[in-house]
Amino acid sequence: MLQAVFLISGLFVQNKNMNWILEPWPWYVSGPLIALTMFLLIFMGRQFGMSSNLRTMCSMCGADRKADFFDFDWKAQQWNLLVVLGAVIGGFIAHFYLSDAPTTVAISSETIQDLNNLGFESAGNAYLPTELFSTSVFSEPLTIVLLLIGGVLIGFGARYAGGCTSGHAISGLSNLQIPSLIAVIGFFIGGLVMIHFLYPLIF
Template sequence: MLALLLLGKEFGVSSNLRTMCTLVGAGRRHDFFRIDWRAQTWNLVFAAGAILGGFIATTWLANPDPVAISAETTAYLNSVGIDYPAGEGFVPDELYAMDRLLQPLNWLFLVVGGFLIGFGTRWAGGCTSGHAISGLANLQLPSLVAVIGFFIGGLVMTWLILPFLLPYLTAAA
């Protein structure tokens, strides 16, 4: 972060989407995408490195031991309709198995969720990483407000909304 501050750069993963849209010609149709994409190459390299690092970590550096999920977490997941046997992975198959992507309702949830994330990112003027890392490091009050909003939204979604949606997502495939 110090290097970014010294170089006058701002960090944020969501800006990569804008850069990629610019690369494929979106600037011909909308002013928002008329930017110098070459100035954002470093951020594209960062995003590619994050994807490559995740692939390397899960393919060659994964821990062979069973995943240690607490009994409380397993009990909670069971209470909201997810049969999640502890130690068999980080995410329950009922939500994240590849065959779940073929379910129309899951597609609807993905599309609506993606739209809401994109809308919120654009409305907040950046994503969680941009505000929480760059914005807070620059002592920007709008970033503090955005980060507080992100956390409140995450808590509301996790504890109030998601328990009502999970039965629809975990319905028989």
């Protein structure tokens, strides 16, 4: 299966008329594609969301015997697990086979300077700052503790809030849900508070 995908991808790359697939797509292309996806999901009575898979996987592992929260028909959510698998495979193919873009990130010089002031010297050189995502960070006990605490807060918080950024910002707002609008506003406020107040205190 993957070999067939790689073969097709190679044919696309070799075709000069398909060079557009190697470049970032503009908002007026990716936006309607997201809207089309949401329309199909709404039509089928399903709701898109990545963090809901955490609950599904816990239920699959038998967590429903310990907590009522996980006692539901997880088989009805198998399609969403395929979405996650497709996102991983698609990201791998896009990065290694369908991308000739440089590793640098196109962000403003002011943003790079602000990030440098916060200690992110790799800002603009990669999508993931090496100060947080390189293998060397696992040699620092403080970083390991922060990653564990952050993972628990993200995992628990997303389900406690009824969804993550994809569940609320994409699915929720598409369904004109007021709680999702409040959640999205909270996402932005939380990010600003973290980067301007909490991050300098922690690091």
